[in-house]
Amino acid sequence: MVNSISKSQPQSDLPGDFAIWIFIFAELLVFGIFFIAYAFARSYDVELFNASQSTLTREFGAINTIVLITSSFFVVRAVAAIKNDSSQICVNWLGAALFMGAIFLVIKMIEFYGKFSEGINMSTNTFYMFYLSLTFFHFMHVILGMVILTAILFKARQGGYSAKDHTGVETGASYWHMVDLVWIILFPLIYIIR
Amino acid sequence: MSQIRPCTYVWFILILLTVFAFVVGKLELGGITIIATILLSTLIKGQMVADYFMGLHRVRWKWKIIMYSWLLLVIGLIGFAYSLGLK
Numbered sequence: 001m002v003n004s005i006s007k008s009q010p011q012s013d014l015p016g017d018f019a020i021w022i023f024i025f026a027e028l029l030v031f032g033i034f035f036i037a038y039a040f041a042r043s044y045d046v047e048l049f050n051a052s053q054s055t056l057t058r059e060f061g062a063i064n065t066i067v068l069i070t071s072s073f074f075v076v077r078a079v080a081a082i083k084n085d086s087s088q089i090c091v092n093w094l095g096a097a098l099f100m101g102a103i104f105l106v107i108k109m110i111e112f113y114g115k116f117s118e119g120i121n122m123s124t125n126t127f128y129m130f131y132l133s134l135t136f137f138h139f140m141h142v143i144l145g146m147v148i149l150t151a152i153l154f155k156a157r158q159g160g161y162s163a164k165d166h167t168g169v170e171t172g173a174s175y176w177h178m179v180d181l182v183w184i185i186l187f188p189l190i191y192i193i194r
Numbered sequence: 195m196s197q198i199r200p201c202t203y204v205w206f207i208l209i210l211l212t213v214f215a216f217v218v219g220k221l222e223l224g225g226i227t228i229i230a231t232i233l234l235s236t237l238i239k240g241q242m243v244a245d246y247f248m249g250l251h252r253v254r255w256k257w258k259i260i261m262y263s264w265l266l267l268v269i270g271l272i273g274f275a276y277s278l279g280l281k
């Protein structure tokens with residue numbers, strides 16, 4: 001079964017510009033070390049981590065996961081549209097993805113504001129040190145991803161991409177999916193498993 | 195009539211797995227079985243995003259192996275660290 005699938009689909013190199021993949025793998029390495037450090041730090045004080053985790057609003061985490069997954073899906077549709085030479089449809093999907101990204105940022109800012117209002121900061125305890133630094137680090141990546149997608153949207157609107165030349169769209173899309181992938185691990189790690 | 199794209203099915207499965215994780219979190223369930231189940235569902239989600247959203251299912255194995263190794267190593271070590279916390 002696997003062989004028949006791989007034979008029917010030609011194997012190729014990574015989508016988009018190769019340089020972005022060096023960046024993506026480096027980012028994944030950094031986030032991976034952060035995640036593992038969190039998990040091992042927790043094993044030294046499980047009760048503190050569980051008690052602090054219970055103060056988080058899981059609804060915010062879950063909604064933001066759905067928002068980012070949906071945003072990533074919209075970017076997949078944008079890439080499919082430009083491969084079909086449909087610039088306007090590509091622009092529409094990118095706009096929708098950016099809108100979802102903005103929702104993510106707003107929800108995250110509400111969450112940060114709530115915690116800071118309660119007097120919680122990175123010095124409160126080890127859990128909050130990890131929670132605030134990890135989610136803020138990811139927050140900054142969402143902003144960078146949105147800047148990249150916005151630049152691609154403007155170029156696509158000016159007809160800068162086509163079915164033959166869409167490397168730029170794939171490059172931005174790959175970065176955005178990386179941001180989504182990191183959150184997919186961050187969500188259960190920080191908000192769910194105990 | 196338009197056909198439903200494979201990426202739409204992937205999106206739907208990712209949403210379902212997220213809702214499942216949320217429900218587990220809401221019930222504040224713990225224990226090795228729950229941790230293993232959530233981490234397995236996270237591994238599946240990560241693999242689906244890598245393969246179908248990033249498009250890695252079409253690329254050469256030398257590239258796929260980097261992403262799969264990262265997912266397995268990170269999620270595996272998280273599982274190991276959590277198992278230490280259970281003792």
